[in-house]
Amino acid sequence: ETGVTQTPRHLVMGMTNKKSLKCEQHLGHNAMYWYKQSAKKPLELMFVYSLEERVENNSVPSRFSPECPNSSHLFLHLHTLQPEDSALYLCASSHGPQGSYEQYFGPGTRLTVT
């Protein structure tokens, strides 16, 4: 595997379910990010981890819970979601949170909440 991978690619869940999104980066980066992309809205930054420490929680509801066990893996745990949470969830990584480093994105998980 190369780059940034995300699983699953598609997820349909009910409002009472609990599920997790997984992201893995194979680039040796030490910063990882979760973004939400809703229809007709700009990408929204949700969480940032640098060296496995959360450095940003962008006013995200507590029904989204991130976990970063090491610099290569990032999870987004989901519970009691709302229909408006349906979106494309993108993971990204970069060499560091600072500087001009570009962020490399995964293919995303298309989430539908029913």
Added chain:
Amino acid sequence: AQKITQTQPGMFVQEKEAVTLDCTYDTSDQSYGLFWYKQPSSGEMIFLIYQGSYDEQNATEGRYSLNFQKARKSANLVISASQLGDSAMYFCAMREGQGGSNYKLTFGKGTLLTVNP
């Protein structure tokens, strides 16, 4: 006020022709960076090109070039010799400031480019 403005929701171009995608930005920082990403229908965001605010020359990467006009606060993407595979959404993004908080990228709403054969 929006920090990144992409005024073209959609653009059409003939194959092999050049196209310019517009991006204007708003910041009071002296140090910032501008990025362009491509998002095909598959969903993945692909990094294309970067321009730092202190870079004196316009960035180029293969068929992509960035027309950076600092005084006008514009960072337009120019794609030369368009190919059918260039059909995608294109996002302009900005990173502001220095130090520990400059990891944030602010994205525009995007431009959908369609390349016609």
